[in-house]
Amino acid sequence: xxxxxxxxxxxxxxxxxYSAEDMQAVIAEYVAWxxxxxxxxxxxxxxxxxxxxxxHLSMTDAGLRVTDGPYAEAAEVIGGYFAISADxxxxxxxxxxxxxxxxxxxxxxxxxIEPTG
Amino acid sequence: MEQTSEINNFVGHLFRHHAGKxxxxxxxHFGVANIDTIEDAxxxxxxxxxxxxxxxxxxxxxxxxxxxxxxxxxxxxLRREQKTVTIDDLEFAQEITPASHFEGEIDDDQxxxxxxxxxxxxxxxxxxxxxxxxxxxFSVGEIARAFLSNESSVTKLITRAKGRLRSGEIxxxxxAGNELAERMTPVLKVLYLMFNEGYAPTxxxxxxxxxxxxxxxxxxxxLAQDAKxxxxxxxxxxxxxxxxxxxxxxxxxxxxxxxxxxxxDRSRWSQELIASGLKHMTASARGNELSNYHLEAExxxxxxxxxxxxxxxxxxxxxxxxxxxxxxxxxxAELNKVIAIGQIENSEQTLDxxxxxxxxxxxxxxxxxxxxRAHYLADLDRIDxxxxxxxxALSLSHNETTRRLIANKIGxxxxxxxxxxx
Numbered sequence: 001x002x003x004x005x006x007x008x009x010x011x012x013x014x015x016x017x018y019s020a021e022d023m024q025a026v027i028a029e030y031v032a033w034x035x036x037x038x039x040x041x042x043x044x045x046x047x048x049x050x051x052x053x054x055x056h057l058s059m060t061d062a063g064l065r066v067t068d069g070p071y072a073e074a075a076e077v078i079g080g081y082f083a084i085s086a087d088x089x090x091x092x093x094x095x096x097x098x099x100x101x102x103x104x105x106x107x108x109x110x111x112x113i114e115p116t117g
Numbered sequence: 118m119e120q121t122s123e124i125n126n127f128v129g130h131l132f133r134h135h136a137g138k139x140x141x142x143x144x145x146h147f148g149v150a151n152i153d154t155i156e157d158a159x160x161x162x163x164x165x166x167x168x169x170x171x172x173x174x175x176x177x178x179x180x181x182x183x184x185x186x187x188x189x190x191x192x193x194x195l196r197r198e199q200k201t202v203t204i205d206d207l208e209f210a211q212e213i214t215p216a217s218h219f220e221g222e223i224d225d226d227q228x229x230x231x232x233x234x235x236x237x238x239x240x241x242x243x244x245x246x247x248x249x250x251x252x253x254x255f256s257v258g259e260i261a262r263a264f265l266s267n268e269s270s271v272t273k274l275i276t277r278a279k280g281r282l283r284s285g286e287i288x289x290x291x292x293a294g295n296e297l298a299e300r301m302t303p304v305l306k307v308l309y310l311m312f313n314e315g316y317a318p319t320x321x322x323x324x325x326x327x328x329x330x331x332x333x334x335x336x337x338x339x340l341a342q343d344a345k346x347x348x349x350x351x352x353x354x355x356x357x358x359x360x361x362x363x364x365x366x367x368x369x370x371x372x373x374x375x376x377x378x379x380x381x382d383r384s385r386w387s388q389e390l391i392a393s394g395l396k397h398m399t400a401s402a403r404g405n406e407l408s409n410y411h412l413e414a415e416x417x418x419x420x421x422x423x424x425x426x427x428x429x430x431x432x433x434x435x436x437x438x439x440x441x442x443x444x445x446x447x448x449x450a451e452l453n454k455v456i457a458i459g460q461i462e463n464s465e466q467t468l469d470x471x472x473x474x475x476x477x478x479x480x481x482x483x484x485x486x487x488x489x490r491a492h493y494l495a496d497l498d499r500i501d502x503x504x505x506x507x508x509x510a511l512s513l514s515h516n517e518t519t520r521r522l523i524a525n526k527i528g529x530x531x532x533x534x535x536x537x538x539x
Contacts, residue, residue, distance in 0.1 A: 015164045019256025020132035023167040030171030048172035080172045100171075 003044055004092040006082040007109040008101050011075060012051070029100040037084055037095060044083035076107070083113065132163055134332065135180050136254030139187050141226035147191055149233050150285040156251065158190035224339050227252055228346070229289050231336070234278070235303040236287045243278035244303040245310060246271055253311055253332065291345050301346070305354050305410065308333045312358055334358040341397065352401035353410035359394030360417035363387040375522045379426050391421045412441045431460040448479040456489055464496040484513035488523060500534050
């Protein structure tokens with residue numbers, strides 16, 4: 001089965017007004033989604049990217065330019081990623097569509113991973 | 118499906134419960150005066166969990182994880198403010214790792230924290246709001262609902278109260294002597310409100326937030342057992358909780374619907390909790406003190422020991438309501454009294470009493486009043502009027518499960534009427 005990468009784009013939000021119950025509910029949804037992927041044997045890997053810090057690198061005429069990101073240019077950042085295996089793009093879309101990230105206003109970029117070796 | 122509900126149970130209400138437990142542990146280590154830093158750190162730890170756990174999965178010991186993260190955040194903040202921090206990391210790590218003796222210590226810390234929140238320098242309304250916020254992990258919105266207030270008033274109450282905690286004049290201890298009795302009143306009121314919000318949530322879809330009730334019951338039991346805090350009215354409150362909690366298994370039908378007292382299968386009531394309630398009742402009778410909790414517990418006990426609705430000692434219940442009303446009048450208790458009298462009198466008489474009660478206008482926005490009225494109207498075959506009242510009740514109820522119950526009643530009545538016309 002090919003592997004797919006789900007890049008979770010999100011807008012940085014302020015959660016300071018979230019109640020304990022609200023946060024509990026968010027986690028429960030993600031855990032349930034992840035569990036359903038795991039139970040189909042399609043979970044590969046997931047990682048959260050740190051919110052703070054982040055750099056943008058580019059080469060200019062004056063040489064290497066390093067700016068602080070990730071918020072410098074985009075209103076949106078990648079919060080983290082999930083790698084899953086799926087039968088096909090259709091199947092991968094089906095699995096990604098269930099991700100609570102979409103419900104909370106985030107965007108998912110879905111890409112097939114080129115097999116190495 | 119089963120797995121999903123398993124997960125939901127696993128994470129359960131951990132955050133709210135553990136927000137309270139974390140607060141107790143952290144206040145013991147860092148002091149009452151640092152309450153703002155501690156609360157922010159708890160909120161940040163929960164936000165971190167919310168952002169990280171979807172990717173990393175839930176840690177094996179979520180409480181320990183959260184407490185550790187919150188502790189580090191407190192230390193960082195205090196260091197940035199150039200305050201000296203000394204904390205034995207090893208000791209702390211052992212403390213937040215579940216061990217048999219630990220839960221008891223947290224119970225003690227939570228009681229100390231409740232007493233700090235109920236200090237006499239804090240106004241009564243603020244005491245309750247503050248305790249629900251810090252000890253019970255309620256959000257401002259949830260407190261506003263429990264209080265029938267709005268969020269900005271609750272925020273004001275809490276901000277003012279936290280100023281007192283920050284002053285550093287409030288100790289983290291269970292008071293003694295005369296002070297204890299005085300400070301017990303708000304402590305018990307807080308537990309009462311907690312249980313109430315769990316028993317009949319004002320909004321949302323859950324009928325019984327059992328965990329909130331069991332949390333209130335647990336703290337009441339703890340106060341009742343502790344040699345320093347055991348008092349007749351503490352036992353009365355614990356008894357009241359036990360009797361109500363005993364009915365939980367019978368309150369929800371097979372389709373998740375709310376069942377009224379008349380429709381409950383009494384064999385499903387927890388005899389263990391009823392026995393525990395009766396034990397607390399006995400203990401509450403020591404001394405000459407009579408509190409509202411004594412009377413409410415007695416009403417609940419009459420229900421708990423009755424074999425059926427018809428075999429209930431309604432006269433005793435009416436007497437208790439009258440005593441309650443003579444101590445402090447409440448239109449809602451008056452409504453309950455009229456409904457109890459309705460079990461003795463006929464529907465016509467009860468309807469008259471309800472109409473008299475409506476005259477003072479205090480209950481015109483209370484859904485249960487209209488639901489009760491609808492019940493007696495339907496009993497007298499005044500179907501259209503009954504439907505009107507049920508519609509009114511429906512428009513005033515914000516709890517999903519209660520709304521479903523009322524909608525079912527409306528459906529049944531319409532069905533009956535159609536049968537008659539055919």
